[in-house]
Amino acid sequence: xxxxxEPAVDATPxxxxxxxxxxxxxxxxxxxxxxxxxxxxxxxxxxxxxxxxWVLECWQRHAAAASCALFATGGYxxxxxxxxxxxxxxxxxxxxxSAPSADIGAFVAALWDAGLRPGHAVRDLAGCRExxxxxxxxxxxxxxxxxxGLPAVALAxxxxxxLWPPAQFLAARQRSQxxxxxxxxxxxxxxxxxxxxxxxxxxxxxxxxxVARRTSGAASLDAATGSGLVKPAELDALRVARDHVxxxxxxLHRVAGRAEERLLxxxxxxxARMFGFADExxxxxxxxxxxxxxxxxxxxxxxxxxxxLTRCAEQIAADxxxxxxxxxxxxWELRDGALAAVDAEAIERRPARLLEPFAWLARRADINGFHxxxxxxxxxxxxxxxxxxxxxxxxxxxxxxxLRQGGDVARAIAAMGRHGLLxxxxxxxxxxxxxxxxxxxxxxxxxxxxxxxxxxLLGFAQRDTSLTALGHTLWRRQPKPELVLLAxxxxxxxxxxxxxxxxxxxxxxRVAAPRLGLVDADTEFxxxxxxxxxxxxxxxxxxDISDPDVVHRxxxxxxxxxxxxxxxxxxxxxxxxxxxxxxxAWKAQLLEDLHAATRHALRRGLADPVRAAERVTAIRDEARxxxxxxxxxxxxxxxxxxxxxxxxxxxxxxxxxxWATGELFAQRGQRVQIVSRAVGDDAxxxxxxxxxxDGLFATVTAVLDRQGxxxxxxxxxxxxxxxxxxLFRLLxxxxxxxxxxxxxxxxxxVLREALSLETLxxxxxxxxxxxxxxxxxxxxxxxxxxxxxxxxxxxxxxxxDRPGLLARIASSFRExxxxxxxxxxxxFGERAEDFFELTDSxxxxxxAAQRGQLLATLRIxxxxxxx
Numbered sequence: 001x002x003x004x005x006e007p008a009v010d011a012t013p014x015x016x017x018x019x020x021x022x023x024x025x026x027x028x029x030x031x032x033x034x035x036x037x038x039x040x041x042x043x044x045x046x047x048x049x050x051x052x053x054w055v056l057e058c059w060q061r062h063a064a065a066a067s068c069a070l071f072a073t074g075g076y077x078x079x080x081x082x083x084x085x086x087x088x089x090x091x092x093x094x095x096x097x098s099a100p101s102a103d104i105g106a107f108v109a110a111l112w113d114a115g116l117r118p119g120h121a122v123r124d125l126a127g128c129r130e131x132x133x134x135x136x137x138x139x140x141x142x143x144x145x146x147x148x149g150l151p152a153v154a155l156a157x158x159x160x161x162x163l164w165p166p167a168q169f170l171a172a173r174q175r176s177q178x179x180x181x182x183x184x185x186x187x188x189x190x191x192x193x194x195x196x197x198x199x200x201x202x203x204x205x206x207x208x209x210x211v212a213r214r215t216s217g218a219a220s221l222d223a224a225t226g227s228g229l230v231k232p233a234e235l236d237a238l239r240v241a242r243d244h245v246x247x248x249x250x251x252l253h254r255v256a257g258r259a260e261e262r263l264l265x266x267x268x269x270x271x272a273r274m275f276g277f278a279d280e281x282x283x284x285x286x287x288x289x290x291x292x293x294x295x296x297x298x299x300x301x302x303x304x305x306x307x308x309l310t311r312c313a314e315q316i317a318a319d320x321x322x323x324x325x326x327x328x329x330x331x332w333e334l335r336d337g338a339l340a341a342v343d344a345e346a347i348e349r350r351p352a353r354l355l356e357p358f359a360w361l362a363r364r365a366d367i368n369g370f371h372x373x374x375x376x377x378x379x380x381x382x383x384x385x386x387x388x389x390x391x392x393x394x395x396x397x398x399x400x401x402x403l404r405q406g407g408d409v410a411r412a413i414a415a416m417g418r419h420g421l422l423x424x425x426x427x428x429x430x431x432x433x434x435x436x437x438x439x440x441x442x443x444x445x446x447x448x449x450x451x452x453x454x455x456x457l458l459g460f461a462q463r464d465t466s467l468t469a470l471g472h473t474l475w476r477r478q479p480k481p482e483l484v485l486l487a488x489x490x491x492x493x494x495x496x497x498x499x500x501x502x503x504x505x506x507x508x509x510r511v512a513a514p515r516l517g518l519v520d521a522d523t524e525f526x527x528x529x530x531x532x533x534x535x536x537x538x539x540x541x542x543x544d545i546s547d548p549d550v551v552h553r554x555x556x557x558x559x560x561x562x563x564x565x566x567x568x569x570x571x572x573x574x575x576x577x578x579x580x581x582x583x584x585a586w587k588a589q590l591l592e593d594l595h596a597a598t599r600h601a602l603r604r605g606l607a608d609p610v611r612a613a614e615r616v617t618a619i620r621d622e623a624r625x626x627x628x629x630x631x632x633x634x635x636x637x638x639x640x641x642x643x644x645x646x647x648x649x650x651x652x653x654x655x656x657x658x659w660a661t662g663e664l665f666a667q668r669g670q671r672v673q674i675v676s677r678a679v680g681d682d683a684x685x686x687x688x689x690x691x692x693x694d695g696l697f698a699t700v701t702a703v704l705d706r707q708g709x710x711x712x713x714x715x716x717x718x719x720x721x722x723x724x725x726x727l728f729r730l731l732x733x734x735x736x737x738x739x740x741x742x743x744x745x746x747x748x749x750v751l752r753e754a755l756s757l758e759t760l761x762x763x764x765x766x767x768x769x770x771x772x773x774x775x776x777x778x779x780x781x782x783x784x785x786x787x788x789x790x791x792x793x794x795x796x797x798x799x800x801d802r803p804g805l806l807a808r809i810a811s812s813f814r815e816x817x818x819x820x821x822x823x824x825x826x827x828f829g830e831r832a833e834d835f836f837e838l839t840d841s842x843x844x845x846x847x848a849a850q851r852g853q854l855l856a857t858l859r860i861x862x863x864x865x866x867x
Contacts (some may be wrong), residue, residue, distance in 0.1 A: 002301075003775045004221060010789055019054050019057075019113075019114035019115070020113075020115045022050075022054070022112055023050060023051070023054065023114065023115060023116075024115075026046070026047065026050040027029040027047070027083055027296075027718075029557075030043050030046060030047055030083070030263060031066075031083075031197065031254055032248060034247075034251065034254070035097065035274070038257070040243055040246045040250055040777055041243065041246070041248040043405055044079060044080050044081060044082065044246065044250070045079055047081045047082075048076065048079045048080070048081045049746070051076070051081055051087060051116065052072075052147065053085070054111075054114055054116070055070075055089070055111065055116075055147065056070075056147060056148060058107050058110040058111055058114070059147070059148055059747055060107040060148075061098060061107075061110070061466075062103050062104075062107040062110060062140065063091075063103040063104055063106070063107045064148065066151055067093070067094055067618075068091050068092060068093050068099070068100070068104075069091075069092040069146065069148065069149025069150045069155075070089065070090075070091060070092075070146075070147045070148040070149055071089065071090040071091075071092060071145060071146055071147060071155065072085070072087075072088070072089060072090075072141060072144070072145045072147055073088045073089065073090050073121075073140045073141060073144045073145075074088040074140045074143060075088070075143075076088050076089070076145075077140070077143035077144050077145040078145075078206075079145070079231065079657070080145045080177070080202075080246070081252065082246075082249055082250055082253050082259075083254055084117075084253045084257075084258050084259040084260075085117075085253075085259065086117045086118070086186075086259070086464060087111065087116045087117060087118045087119070088118075088119045088120075088121050089119070089120040089121070090116055090120070090121050090122075090128075090144060091104055091121070091122045091123075091124070092123060092124070092125070092128070092149070092154075092155060092434050092789075093122060093124050094124060095124060096122070096123065096124045096127060099122055101122075101458070104120075104122060108516050109375055112270040112439050117259075119209075125154060126156045128141060128155060128158045128159060129158050132158070132159045132163050132164070133163070135164075135172050135173070135176060135669055136321055138159060138163070138164055139173075139206070139210050141155070141159050142159065142210055142213070142214075143228075144153070146350075150231050150648035154156075160476055164214070164317050165383070166214050166215045166312070167316045167320070169210075169211065169214045170214070170215065170290035170309065170312055170316060173207050173210060173211050174795060176201075176310060177204065177207050177305075177773065180197055180203065180345070181198075181199045181784075183197075189840060190213070190443050190444055191265070191436065191440070191442075191443050192262050192263055192264050192265065193294070193295075194260070194261050194262050194263075194264050194296075194300065195245060195248055195249045195252060195261055195262075195263060196249065196261040196610075197261065198297075198298070198639055199298065199302050200245075200297070200298025200299060200300075200301045200302035201245065201298065201301070202242075202246065204301050204302060204305045205238070205242055205245075205301055205305070207305065207309075207461070208221070208238075208305045208308045208309065209221045209250075209306065211309055211312050212224040212227075212229045212230055212308055212312060215227075215229060215315060216229055221235070221238075222235065223274075223315075226310070227293070227315075228315075229308060229311050229312055229315065230308055230311075231376075234304055234307070234308070237300055237304060238300075238301070238304055240297075240300075240593065241297040241298075241300040241301045241304075242301070243786050244293065244294070244297040245294070245297050245298065245301065245502075247626065248263070248271065248275075248294055249261070249298075249641045251271055251275070252267060253273050254269065255267045255270050255271060255274070255452065263291070265776070268287045268290065268438070269286070269287050270293065270805040271290060271439075272285075272286040272287040272289065272290035272291075272531060273286065273486040275290050275293070276491075277289045277290045278551045278819070279626070280498075281498040282498065283495070283496050283497060283498040283620065284496050284498065285438055287438050288436055288437065288438050288496065289435040291434075291438075292434040292435050292436060292445075293434075294434075295433075295434030295435075295436065295445055296433065296434040299433070299434060299793055303418060303419075307372060307375055309377070310338075310369070310370075310372045311372040314335075314338075314372055315338070315369070317336055323335050323336055324336050324337075327342070327380075328360065328479045330342065330343070330355065331343050331346050331353070331356065332356065332360060334673055335368065335371050337366065337367065337368040338367070338368055338369055338370060338371040338374075339357055339360055339361065339367050339370050339371060339374055340370075340371035340373055340374050341373070341374055343355075344377055347377070347381045347385065347450065348381075348384070348385060350392075350394070350526060351381070351385040351388045351389035351392050351394075352389065352392045352394035352395045352397075352398045354378065354381055354382075354389050354395075354421060354810035355395065355398045355399060355416075355421070355425075356398075357370065357374060357378070357404060358402060358412040358413075358415055358416050358421065359398075359401075359402050359412065359439050361406060361408070361411055361412045362398040362402065362405060362407040362408050362409045362411060362412035362417055363405065363407045364407075365407075370415075370419075375419065377420070378419050378420075378421070379420070381460065382420055382421070382424060384425060385478070388428065389424055389837065390424050390425070390515075391515075393513070393515075395425060396425075396515040396516040396517045397516075397517045398831055399425050399516065400482060400486075400517060400518075403482035403485045403486065404480075404481070404482040406461075408458075409454075409458055410451075410455040410458045410459075410506070411483070412456055413451060413454050413489075414451050414455070417429075417447060417451055422674050424764040426489060426490075426493070426512060427782070428490075428493045428494065428508045428512075429447065429489070429493055429496075431493075431496070432445075432447050432450070432492065432493060432495055432496065432753040433445075433447045434447065435447065435495055435496050437495065437496075439776065439828075439830060440776060440830040441578065441579065441582075441828045441830070441831070442578055442579070443578070443579045443580070444577075444578075444579075446493075446495045446496070448579075449492065449577050449578060450488065450489060450491075450492055450493070452576075452577035453488045453491070453570075453573045453574055453577040454488050454489060454573075456508060456572070456573035456576050456577050457475075457481075457484060457488050457569060457570070457573045458485070458487055459474070459573075460472050460474070460475035460569060460573075460648070461476075461481070464743050468572055468588055468592070470568070470592055470595065471568070473521070474565040474568060474569055475569060477565055478562075478565065478566065478569075479562070480522065480525075483522055483525055483526050483529075483566070484529070484566045484569055486509075486516070486526050486571060486679050487509075487526050487529035487530055487533070487566070487570055488511075488573060488574075490505050490508055490530045491505060491508050491533040491570065492505070493505050493508050493579070493685065494507075494508055502530060502531050502532070502533060502534060503531060505531070506528075506530050508530075509523065509526050509527045509530050510523060510527055513526075517793075524564075525563070525566075526707060528563060529563070529566055529567060529570055530559065532567065533567070533570055533571070533574060535554070535557060535567065536554075536567050536568060536571040536591065536594065537571050537575060537591075539594060540587070540590040540591050540593075540594045541587070541590065541824070541826040542825075542826055542833065542835065544822070544824070545590065545593060545594045545597060545652075546647075546650040546651045546653065547612075547650065548609065548610040548611065548612050548615050548650075549609075550600055550603075550609070550614075551594070551597045551598055551601055552606070552609040554594065554598055555598045555601040555602050555606060556599060556606055558602070558692070559600065559602075559606075561602055561603075563600060564595065564598055564599060564602065565590075565595075568591060568595045572588075572591060573592060575587060584680075584682050584683060584712075584731055585679050585680025585681055585682045586679075586680075586683045586712045586713065586731065588680060589679065589680065589683070593653075597686075611815075612646060612647075612650065613646070616646045616649045616650060618654075618658060619650070619653060619654045620641065620649065620657070621651050621653070621660040622654035622655075622658075623637070623654045623661065624637060625655040626654065626655065626658035627658050627661060630662050631665075632661060632662055632665050636665060637661050637665075640661055640664065640665065641657075641661070642720070643719040643721040644717070644719060644720075644725065644790065645717065645718075645719075645720070645790075647716040647717070647790065648715075648719075648725060651715050651717070651727065654726070656685065659677065659685075660675065663675035663677075663687070669810075671690070671691065671756075672688070672689075672690040672691075672752060672755045672756065673687075673688075673689040673690065674686070674687070674689075674748050674751055674752060675687050675689075676744055676748060678740065678741075679729070682731055682732070682740075683729055683730065683731055684728075684729070684730040684731070684732065684740070684744060685727075685728070685729060686707070686727075686728040686729075686730055687725065687726070687727055688700055688724070688725075688726040688728070688751070688755075689722075689723060689724070689725050690722055690723060690724060690726075691722065691723055691757055692718060692722055692724045693762040694760075694814065694817075694841070695762045696713075696724060696726070696755070696760065697716050697724075697726060697810055697813070697814075697819075697820045698760075698762035698807070698810035698814040699754055699755065699760040699761060699762050700728070700751065700754075700755075701714070701764075701806045701807040701810040702761065702762060702765065702804075702807040702810070702811065703747070703750055703751050703754050703766050704728070704730065704747065704751075704807070705764060705765050705803070705804040705806070705807040706750075706765045707743070707746065707751075708732060708733045708735060708745040708747075709730040709732055709733065709736070709745065709747060710730065710731045710732075710733060710734045711728055711729070711730060711744075711806045711823075712729050712730070712731055712825050712827075713727075713728065713729035713823070713824060713825060714726065714727070714728050714729075714806070714820075714822075714823035714824075714825065715727040715728075715822050715823070716819075716820045716821050716822060716823065718819075718821070737794065760809050762814045763811065764804045764808045764810075764811050765803075765807065765809035768803075776800065776830035777800060778798065778799055778801075778830060778831045778832075779798075780798070780799040780800075780858065780859060780862055781797070782795060782797050782854075782855050782858065783795070783796040783800070784796075784846065784851050786845045787845075789839065790821075791839075791844070791845055792821055792822075792837040792838060792839050792845060793837070793838050793839065793845045793846040793851075794835065794836070794837055795836045795837075795838055795854075796833075796834075797809070797832075797833070797834045797836065797858070798831065798832070798833050798834075799832055799834075799858075799862050800830055800831065800832070800862075801827050801830055801831060801832040802862075806823070806825060806834075807830055807836075808861045808862060809834070809836075809858065809862070810859070812854065812857045812858050812861045812862075813836075813838065813854070815857055816850065816853050816855065816857055817840065817841050818838050818839070818840060818841070818846070818850070819838065819839050819840070819841060819843070820836060820837070820838060821837040821838065821839065822835075822836065822837035823835070823836050823837075824836075
């Protein structure tokens with residue numbers, strides 16, 4: 001039987017109280033020694049020894065007279081007791097039917113009373129064999145350590161093969177590890193990694209240890225070095241990485257005050273302080289340095305875990321009989337599907353040949369990875385010929401050939417990063433390995449983000465449906481797609497140095513260009529892409545791309561269609577590689593619209609820019625053509641359009657103007673007209689056409705927030721007949737995505753009811769910040785600028801994002817008696833950067849007093865409290 005229940009009986013209150021005090025004193029002493037720099041292995045051993053003392057005292061008092069043996073299992077059995085680790089125990093009995101349940105229950109109760117967290121199982125040998133069929137229980141028993149009673153030989157024999165023979169055990173542990181990694185987004189390199197169960201965490205170390213011991217029959221990982229499964233140098237590297245990760249976990253338990261395994265934002269700054277890191281500058285915070293050290297240790301564990309498991313698989317296959325060999329050429333062959341070197345000395349003769357395995361990896365989908373001998377060869381070669389490899393003229397040309405060769409180049413580049421080759425070809429890449437950015441916008445380390453960007457770029461070649469159809473078309477037009485890939489590799493390569501990473505990245509391109517064999521024109525192309533890689537995203541999200549002047553300025557910076565197409569590809573790949581939640585239909589449409597408008601401007605010629613009046617005429621003409629298939633006549637359409645100012649026509653565009661005209665015409669005669677439609681996979685267009693009245697915009701935004709919709713774009717237009725035409729682009733929140741049509745219908749119904757009230761309710765919903773949002777504070781910053789045509793005041797607002805932000809801002813405008821004419825919403829992780837065009841109630845620009853009043857109101861409304 002197995003149990004993990006906290007008993008209600010207080011068996012030994014006096015002794016338990018003393019144990020709590022004693023263990024508390026031990027933990028305080030360990031904390032002091034941790035701060036003094038004592039090795040974490042010593043701290044874990046001392047805590048284990050202290051717990052052993054109390055466990056054995058309780059055992060002697062309550063259960064030692066019974067014919068039982070007591071074992072520590074799991075982490076306790078390994079002697080790895082962290083400040084808040086569970087204490088796992090096995091009581092081994094001769095006969096389960098006659099087990100002294102009352103004595104064992106009193107023993108476990110005493111442990112709970114002492115403040116420990118015991119998990120215990122009571123089994124006989126047959127029960128151990130039966131329970132050992134469960135992989136988790138079996139590995140826990142592998143780590144069993146005898147505390148009291150009969151020798152442990154009988155238990156070791158009970159779980160010996162044929163129970164979980166090596167091949168079956170390896171396959172099961174590998175499957176379990178893959179599933180565990182998948183639960184953490186298949187990457188350890190996200191913002192809040194799990195130090196125990198995430199990739200590169202302590203559980204990967206345990207897996208490596210278990211499999212190596214099971215395969216070799218050795219009693220410990222150290223002993224497994226004799227079988228060749230683990231090399232002495234690897235064991236040393238594992239110890240260093242293990243000690244760092246274990247030290248982080250020890251400190252994390254202390255800071256959290258519980259068995260917390262996630263490096264939450266709540267704890268990262270304090271942990272950085274405990275580990276002695278200090279802010280260098282705004283681009284290299286102490287917390288970022290601390291997390292980079294963590295990620296690099298995790299990468300070491302992740303890489304060595306793969307290597308040892310690969311060797312185990314090879315040894316098991318060899319023991320099963322024979323190795324299938326397939327020659328590829330005179331230098332490379334496949335051994336049971338894994339790539340291996342035929343002539344190990346060929347790399348010494350020509351270091352650039354180090355890139356050939358990665359070219360094979362891209363070329364052949366049937367290669368299932370590198371043979372362990374090749375992995376060792378790559379590592380040894382980097383140590384022996386690394387400088388020659390980096391400086392060899394053939395290395396740069398071989399790398400560029402790899403980028404242009406086709407096939408699964410993303411797989412090859414990722415493998416180069418994993419095995420240290422990418423940092424040799426592009427030395428600056430080594431500086432961003434494990435580099436995190438302490439915000440909610442970038443959810444991966446810089447190196448992993450870069451590899452995702454490369455993967456996304458190559459996805460365009462495969463018509464990846466998760467990207468964009470336009471991207472596939474533009475990729476096929478690229479005369480040298482390898483240059484776009486190179487820009488992807490360099491675009492963030494200067495993060496963490498301080499200064500503008502785009503400008504510093506351009507310098508890195510120019511430094512690397514001669515070694516890569518780039519001609520001057522190619523160097524200029526890649527350098528421009530790196531320097532301007534944020535230009536398209538910023539223009540689309542922060543400026544009004546329906547304004548021909550905005551498009552003309554952007555086109556003037558881009559200058560030609562080849563740069564425009566490459567910048568579009570890099571921008572989409574970059575956004576999608578930054579966060580799984582960042583890409584949406586709204587951003588896709590913005591970028592496509594900007595690309596189309598800019599391409600038109602470039603074809604027309606920058607010396608002959610499109611004028612607004614010309615563009616308005618073209619939009620109306622195209623809308624009439626689209627309406628020809630509907631019941632709306634040209635005269636009826638023109639009558640509706642007569643009340644629209646030109647800037648409203650520009651904002652709508654031809655297709656949306658035709659759609660809105662048809663839908664609003666169907667609701668003619670209604671005082672409040674509301675129409676909506678789905679856009680792409682996730683966005684929704686909403687138009688509210690109603691009599692103009694104070695508080696209307698604030699009421700709409702408040703309703704949308706309450707109904708679970710986020711506003712990503714809002715355009716408020718006053719018409720010439722005293723009404724407003726408010727345009728919104730919405731994204732339903734996660735809880736609505738499964739029934740968007742029903743949610744939209746309900747939202748429109750609620751919105752009609754709210755706008756039919758005599759007194760509008762402009763109050764925003766009161767909702768709490770998320771845990772992560774509460775952790776990041778962004779000071780409110782407001783800048784005002786008067787516009788000439790039309791005469792309005794533009795407010796640029798930077799503040800912390802939070803639930804219902806736009807509704808709060810709109811209610812502030814209403815409280816100050818201001819009218820909203822335009823709103824552009826851009827969110828970058830925890831930071832919102834919003835733009836509004838405002839006038840007072842009489843349609844005039846804001847004076848100094850009105851600006852001051854608005855700023856004071858916003859500070860109150862957007863306070864980061866819990867309201």
